[in-house]
Amino acid sequence: MDRTFRKDILDSNDFVITMELVPGEQSRGRPVDTVMAIASDALEDGRVSAVTITDNPGGHPALSPDVLGEEIVRSGMDVIVHFACRDENRVGLESRALQLGLLGIQNILALTGDFSGEGFAGQGAPVFDLDSVSLLTMLRMMDEGTLTPKDKEEFFTGCAISPFKRTEPECMGQYQKLQKKVLAQASFAITQVGYDVRKFHELLCVQRDWDMEVPTLGSVYVLAPGAARVMYQGKIPGAVVTEKLLGIVENEWEDKKKGHADAIERSAQLAVILKGLGYRGAHFGGIHKGFETLSRILDRMEEIEERWQEFLPGFDFPQENSFYLYRRDPDTGICSELLNPRGKRCSNWEKIMFQFFRGIHYAFFRHTAPFASQYRMICVWLDKGRFRNSLIRILETIPKKLMFSCQQCGDCAIQHVGFLCPESQCPKYTRNGPCGGSRDGMCEVHTERQCVWFRAYARWASINQADKMIGEFVPPRMWELNQTSSWLNFHLKKDHQRPE
Helix, strand or coil: CCCCHHHHHHHHCEEEEEEEEEECCCCCHHHHHHHHHHHHHHHHCCCCCCECCCHHHHHHHCCCHHHHHHHHHHHHHHHHHHHEEECCCHHHHHHHHHHHHHHHHCCEEECCCCCCCCECCCECCCCCCCHHHHHHHHHHHHHHHCCCCCCCCCCEEEEEEECCCCCCCHHHHHHHHHHHHHHCCEEEEECCCCHHHHHHHHHHHHHHHHHCCCCCEEEEEEEHHHHHHHHHHHCCCCCCCCCCHHHHHHHHHCHHHHHHHHHHHHHHHHHHHCCCCCCCCCECCCCCCCCCCHHHHHHHHHHHHHHHHHHHHHHHCCCCCCCEEEEEEECCCCEEEEEEECCCCCCHHHHHHHHHHHHHHHHHCCCCCCCCHHHHHHHHHHHHCHHHHHHHHHHEEEEHHHHHHHCCCCCCCCCHHHCCCHHCCCCCCCCCCCCCHHHCCCCCCCCCCCCCCHHHHHHHHHCCHHHHHHHCCCCCHHHHHCCCHHHHHCCCCCCCCCCC
């Protein structure tokens, strides 16, 4: 394979084109033939660096991207495989990574993943043993040979980012988590779908100001009414289509031929804007029937790329009362270098509880606390007797159950989430920042309640330490400690907080 995605995206002179393929539930027949034909045509065209293959999109069963990826790689086209944490524990994820290495698939988009959808006999059990940050860390360790001695892989790993968030906690949570992914050595990033050019620009400004040097591809979706309605309804986590844009698309598609032509033009205009803003490439989605649609878009891009600034006003689709980190430039309509004020705060009650738990943690659950050695001696004594051990578990469980809905994981992580429990209050058990699925501050799965990371950000912001969540890698839960005392485990240095 002479041309590779890795080589193209690391060349700052290239504007990289990738496209998304979505496998169906069949193992053969027309859906598979269509996907393979699109990949073959993309290879022949020569302008596409790689195709990406989704991993059980929407949490529903589909043909494995690894199987399709192997066939496409053998044909000569490079592949980026989506790698979600939803369906397998850390053992299965590592095993799958080894399989990809053997198949010759090196490009991996590391994702936490959508929540579990329906399969055989009902909804599948969500796993989420790792999140996207810990998955990136595991893959990096496999590259270095530190996870499995004498076995070094050659993965080129990337991550996703959802910049199209309406509220301050969600926006900042996404940027803070991106920084964790970059620290975990993500080699590239791909955005979620959106049509707000100011948000696209904001992401580049954040990367510039936060020293996140990661080549980024902006997503461009060929928008038809069906997909637009689904995105408008929030059924594709992280993707945003506003009511105004939905109305425009529905009006265009009253004449199908005109609608298709307008979708191609919109996609070409957005892609050249991304190039003009400084994105390293464009990632195209919504191409399901044949490669001809993308070919027409790429042809049109070549005709209009010098005029990209003319098209900026056509992608002004802000969400109502949306937060922007940077002030609007009155001349261009995108971001200036001036910051907007950040003011999201929690209720007085939440602030009181946060400060209370923070004080307890500071006094009793730090290895550098003034009486840490005495606490350890007491815990050694409590741990030696079966009755004493059981008693401390009861004394710990009752208040933590009432205050945090504690699941007795034995490896407590509330201090990383603003003293809220990620095990009981996040359906994906995320310990390294929010997933991209929240909407207007509400959880992707339990839409009647706020995202736990939304609340955590507001708590830290209430004491002007909203950046506290940046840069701290939290290891995955230690399952060997399940149903044991997290108090004893901390002081006996058994949990993930042990100094080494």
